[in-house]
Amino acid sequence: MAFKKMTEYNEQRYGNSFRLVNDQDYADVIFLYRSTADVLIADTHYVKSAEYNGYVQCLEDGCPACEKGIRVQTNLFIPMLVLSHSDPDFKGPKIQFWDRSTKFQAQLMNDVFKNYPDPSGFIFRITRYGVPNDRGTRYTINVLEENLVGPYDDIMAKYKISLPESYDIICKDYSATELRRILLQQSSQNTSPRQTYGATPRTVHQSNAVPPESAVPIVSAPQYVAPIAPAPTVPAAPVPASFSAEVMDVPTAGKVGLPSMDDVDIDALGLGDDIPDNVGF
Numbered sequence: 001m002a003f004k005k006m007t008e009y010n011e012q013r014y015g016n017s018f019r020l021v022n023d024q025d026y027a028d029v030i031f032l033y034r035s036t037a038d039v040l041i042a043d044t045h046y047v048k049s050a051e052y053n054g055y056v057q058c059l060e061d062g063c064p065a066c067e068k069g070i071r072v073q074t075n076l077f078i079p080m081l082v083l084s085h086s087d088p089d090f091k092g093p094k095i096q097f098w099d100r101s102t103k104f105q106a107q108l109m110n111d112v113f114k115n116y117p118d119p120s121g122f123i124f125r126i127t128r129y130g131v132p133n134d135r136g137t138r139y140t141i142n143v144l145e146e147n148l149v150g151p152y153d154d155i156m157a158k159y160k161i162s163l164p165e166s167y168d169i170i171c172k173d174y175s176a177t178e179l180r181r182i183l184l185q186q187s188s189q190n191t192s193p194r195q196t197y198g199a200t201p202r203t204v205h206q207s208n209a210v211p212p213e214s215a216v217p218i219v220s221a222p223q224y225v226a227p228i229a230p231a232p233t234v235p236a237a238p239v240p241a242s243f244s245a246e247v248m249d250v251p252t253a254g255k256v257g258l259p260s261m262d263d264v265d266i267d268a269l270g271l272g273d274d275i276p277d278n279v280g281f
């Protein structure tokens, strides 16, 4: 593998995955959903191997990942045309997928579909409230304006996207044989992304003075600590008044010791290994 600029490396490795990393990061997006019928959910595994780090579809009967005990994650991969992003390194517009647990459906329904049954006709702003590693991280989704970028079909054609086929970009549909081969390469690795959870809480991130994320991947080895470290205590994120009751349920789950799956799933992107500063949330 040749040396690349850090920004290029990150773009290639993570470019298809939507992320808001820091408190009050935001992005303006068009959801590639025309109705709730377009919202698809899949049982997946997150695998890490020499050949592939990322989501794979669970094959159910005889699934090699299930046999290895890799946790099943039931996820949405929300397809979006990301128009702009508070990250200055973002180069768009481009198609990205936002991996969310099924718990996120409630917010999607409330903030998006309830008032905009065809969300693809609008531009929404997604804003993060929560510093890195904050289990209480929340997102707001607010409509900004009508989509004058182009209708759904034009966007799909321009970016050469078709759904559901293009979900393969973010979640591979391997055969059992392929998946078994890939999993053979990960024998020295954790079988569950959860085991990286809680690695190295970084209090420095309680301010917004976050080192550039692009600088991190060149760190040679992840520095794990046993996942006994308490979650960093952070000031409660400001909760906008628009949060729905469903969304407010989420932090409660966190407080009783059930990790917020949405946030852990971000961890599962493998960022915990290679971009420790982005672990979780």
Ligand SMILES: [Zn+2]
Pocket: 045, 057, 058, 059, 060, 063, 064, 065, 066, 067, 072
């Ligand atoms: Zn499986």
